[in-house]
Amino acid sequence: xxxxxxxxxxxxxxxxxxxxxxRNKVLGFWLFLGAETVLFGTLFSAFLALxxxxxxxxxxxxxxxxxxxxxxxxxxLFSSLMSVFAVQAMHKNKVKPMLGWLLVTILLGLxxxxxxxxxxxxxxxxxxxxxxxxxxxxxxxxxxxxxAHVAFGILWIGLLIxxxxxxxxxxxxxxKIYVSAIYWHFIDVVWVxxxxxxxxxxxxx
Amino acid sequence: xxxxxxxxxxEARRHKVEGPRKHIVAFVLSLALxxxxxxxxxxxEINSQFTYIILIGMALVQVFVQLAFWMHMKDRGHLFPIMGxxxxxxxxxxxxxxxxxxxxx
Numbered sequence: 001x002x003x004x005x006x007x008x009x010x011x012x013x014x015x016x017x018x019x020x021x022x023r024n025k026v027l028g029f030w031l032f033l034g035a036e037t038v039l040f041g042t043l044f045s046a047f048l049a050l051x052x053x054x055x056x057x058x059x060x061x062x063x064x065x066x067x068x069x070x071x072x073x074x075x076x077l078f079s080s081l082m083s084v085f086a087v088q089a090m091h092k093n094k095v096k097p098m099l100g101w102l103l104v105t106i107l108l109g110l111x112x113x114x115x116x117x118x119x120x121x122x123x124x125x126x127x128x129x130x131x132x133x134x135x136x137x138x139x140x141x142x143x144x145x146x147x148a149h150v151a152f153g154i155l156w157i158g159l160l161i162x163x164x165x166x167x168x169x170x171x172x173x174x175x176k177i178y179v180s181a182i183y184w185h186f187i188d189v190v191w192v193x194x195x196x197x198x199x200x201x202x203x204x205x
Numbered sequence: 206x207x208x209x210x211x212x213x214x215x216e217a218r219r220h221k222v223e224g225p226r227k228h229i230v231a232f233v234l235s236l237a238l239x240x241x242x243x244x245x246x247x248x249x250e251i252n253s254q255f256t257y258i259i260l261i262g263m264a265l266v267q268v269f270v271q272l273a274f275w276m277h278m279k280d281r282g283h284l285f286p287i288m289g290x291x292x293x294x295x296x297x298x299x300x301x302x303x304x305x306x307x308x309x310x
Contacts, residue, residue, distance in 0.1 A: 027285055027286070030285060030286035030289045030290070031285075031289050033286075033289065033290065033293070034289035034290055034292055034293040035293070036293075037290060037293030037294060037296075037297055038293050038296045038297060040297075041293070041296060041297025041298075041300050041301065042300055044297070044301060045297075045300040045301040045303065045304035045305065046304060048301060048304055048305040049304035049305055049308045066243060066246065066247055070243055073239055073243075074239075077232070077235055077236065077239065080271070080275060081228070081232045084225075084228045084232075084275055085225065085228075088224075088225055088228070182276050182277075185271060185275045185276045186276070188271065188275075189268050189271050189272065189276075192239075192264050192267050192268055192271070193264055193268070195239075195242075196242060196260050196261065196263070196264040197264075200242055200243065200245075200246045200260050201257065201260060203246050204246055204253045204256050204257065204260075205253060
């Protein structure tokens with residue numbers, strides 16, 4: 001503990017940038033996000049190329065329901081705001097409020113995931129399965145990949161909460177919180193393109 | 206990085222904790238842009254070509270707002286993150302244009 005504590009027992013300002021390791025972690029994470037951008041880009045380009053090839057399956061106009069998509073969008077947007085508040089609490093060295101915001105973040109993430117599972121089950125009932133058409137395959141791959149990222153984020157932030165409970169907020173744990181918040185915002189950024197390109201443009205035709 | 210080390214120390218002494226105001230503004234902006242996009246489709250009044258333009262425009266602005274404020278890209282010392290994301294975006298745009306125009310030409 002003592003090696004990581006500040007001389008006067010307080011955390012430095014912006015503890016995520018206080019050590020070289022922390023700064024490198026943030027930089028490395030951004031390089032990872034550049035690669036993630038490319039990964040989602042390939043899935044988006046495949047979806048855009050195949051979205052009209054519905055074969056015998058339902059089309060996007062028949063399938064998508066805007067209220068459900070809107071609810072999912074709002075949940076994720078609020079969740080992103082909650083993780084902003086978590087990082088702000090961290091900057092003020094308020095550990096308990098920070099953990100509270102993180103908990104709300106992952107609870108909203110779970111809500112989003114539950115809604116997505118419900119939505120996929122509905123689609124399967126309507127005959128929109130993974131092998132139905134090129135549209136359905138590229139749809140499930142793209143949206144499912146995003147859902148998997150949400151699930152991973154929930155697991156990751158959940159483990160970080162446990163770690164902070166055990167080790168406290170230090171210059172070692174602070175960069176992890178900061179980086180996980182950036183990851184969560186990135187998931188929201190990807191969702192902005194999904195609700196625009198997949199759902200809204202799908203509804204327009 | 207190393208050249209502005211002492212400057213960073215200076216700033217830490219004068220450092221004031223960033224308030225939530227900017228982030229709330231970013232949230233309200235995101236909310237408004239989302240509502241405009243959904244309303245444009247839900248109303249069904251606007252022709253599809255124009256709706257596409259609105260949708261893509263709203264998405265790009267919202268992503269810019271979130272990257273700048275929530276992901277701290279407007280803050281100092283984010284040259285490499287900006288380069289990383291720009292590189293990713295260049296690759297993505299190339300792929301999207303290739304897949305949507307070239308494949309089915």
